[in-house]
Amino acid sequence: MTTQTITAPISPHGEAGSPAVRVEHLVKTYPHPDGGTFNAVDDLSFTVATGEVLGILGPNGAGKSTTLEIIEGLQRPTSGSTSVFGLDSIADNAAMKTRIGVQLQASSYFAYLTLEELLTLFGSFYPKAIPAEELLDKVGLLGKRKALVGQLSGGQAQRFSIVAAMVNDPDIVFLDEPTTGLDPQARRNLWELVRSINDEDGKTVVLTTHYMEEAEELSHRVAIIDAGRIQALDTPVGLIGSLAGDHAVSFSAHRAIEDDGLEALPAVTGVRAKANGVHSYELSTSSPRDTVPALFQMASVRRFEVADLTVHAPTLEDVFLNVTGRSLRD
Numbered sequence: 001m002t003t004q005t006i007t008a009p010i011s012p013h014g015e016a017g018s019p020a021v022r023v024e025h026l027v028k029t030y031p032h033p034d035g036g037t038f039n040a041v042d043d044l045s046f047t048v049a050t051g052e053v054l055g056i057l058g059p060n061g062a063g064k065s066t067t068l069e070i071i072e073g074l075q076r077p078t079s080g081s082t083s084v085f086g087l088d089s090i091a092d093n094a095a096m097k098t099r100i101g102v103q104l105q106a107s108s109y110f111a112y113l114t115l116e117e118l119l120t121l122f123g124s125f126y127p128k129a130i131p132a133e134e135l136l137d138k139v140g141l142l143g144k145r146k147a148l149v150g151q152l153s154g155g156q157a158q159r160f161s162i163v164a165a166m167v168n169d170p171d172i173v174f175l176d177e178p179t180t181g182l183d184p185q186a187r188r189n190l191w192e193l194v195r196s197i198n199d200e201d202g203k204t205v206v207l208t209t210h211y212m213e214e215a216e217e218l219s220h221r222v223a224i225i226d227a228g229r230i231q232a233l234d235t236p237v238g239l240i241g242s243l244a245g246d247h248a249v250s251f252s253a254h255r256a257i258e259d260d261g262l263e264a265l266p267a268v269t270g271v272r273a274k275a276n277g278v279h280s281y282e283l284s285t286s287s288p289r290d291t292v293p294a295l296f297q298m299a300s301v302r303r304f305e306v307a308d309l310t311v312h313a314p315t316l317e318d319v320f321l322n323v324t325g326r327s328l329r330d
């Protein structure tokens with residue numbers, strides 16, 4: 001895991017005092033399939049700082065796309081408000097559109113236009129646009145300039161959809177599940193692209209994802225959302241530190257260890273003997289650096305051998321489990 005600090009340059013375009021995104025008491029009510037209504041977005045409030053990468057992590061139906069689409073001005077909220085660089089998503093929509101780049105969860109393009117023609121077309125909608133070749137070069141698709149989107153691989157199509165969101169040289173880019181459906185290698189390539197959009201091009205990024213690892217790798221802060229509500233919002237390190245719970249120390253011994261010993265080790269909060277035929281144990285500990293040396297000391301006094309020792313640091317997965325009571329993919 002990498003530790004990141006938020007280096008938030010003040011955008012030359014940013015209105016003084018306005019965050020890149022402000023969401024206030026946002027509610028979106030939809031008809032419920034079984035009758036009545038429900039809040040797909042349920043009183044969300046958060047801000048995104050200029051220069052930041054905010055990851056919105058949540059399961060299917062959490063309200064991620066709905067939230068983004070309201071911020072982008074593509075959907076109306078039921079109540080509450082959203083703004084980007086101080087520009088209201090509804091009232092200042094036209095001005096806001098020149099500042100934002102939008103990659104939708106499902107994009108479809110005119111099937112008969114080449115990549116180059118599509119980017120040129122999109123660029124024509126804006127007062128200023130980056131040339132198509134420059135954009136294609138950025139994502140390694142210059143060689144495919146004459147190709148149709150339908151002729152691209154999954155990873156290439158995804159890269160194209162990101163760069164298509166950047167024709168107007170936006171100050172902020174919204175990416176809705178940029179890597180869903182990609183293989184691990186293509187996903188890593190995309191992470192590089194998203195990072196460069198943030199730290200080389202200096203753009204603020206808001207992305208949604210189902211993947212813990214992706215949220216943790218890319219985001220300065222992560223908002224965990226479930227059932228239309230923010231369950232937690234902090235840096236990955238902060239979330240893990242405050243919400244994930246204990247480390248797990250696992251090991252096996254060449255003989256059974258007397259019941260009394262392990263629970264008395266420093267920082268240990270729980271002991272589990274694994275019923276897998278050998279003498280395996282899992283200790284929950286708030287501090288492996290206190291527990292592990294004491295374990296070895298105990299082993300030499302009581303004459304047992306410790307093998308296969310692993311320390312599992314808590315992850316965002318554990319945070320998710322703790323704040324929502326279930327795992328992300330269940």
Ligand SMILES: Nc1ncnc2c1ncn2[C@@H]1O[C@H](COP(=O)(O)OP(=O)(O)OP(=O)(O)O)[C@@H](O)[C@H]1O
Pocket residue numbers: 030031040058059060061062063064065066067105
């Ligand atoms: N136009 C609509 N009419 C009725 N219900 C809708 C509509 N759009 C979305 N919903 C419902 O609102 C909830 C939130 O949907 P949303 O697309 O925002 O979720 P999501 O977090 O983006 O999920 P996913 O990870 O699957 O993309 C879901 O229960 C969805 O079925």
Ligand SMILES: [Mg+2]
Pocket residue numbers: 064065066105176
């Ligand atoms: Mg979605």
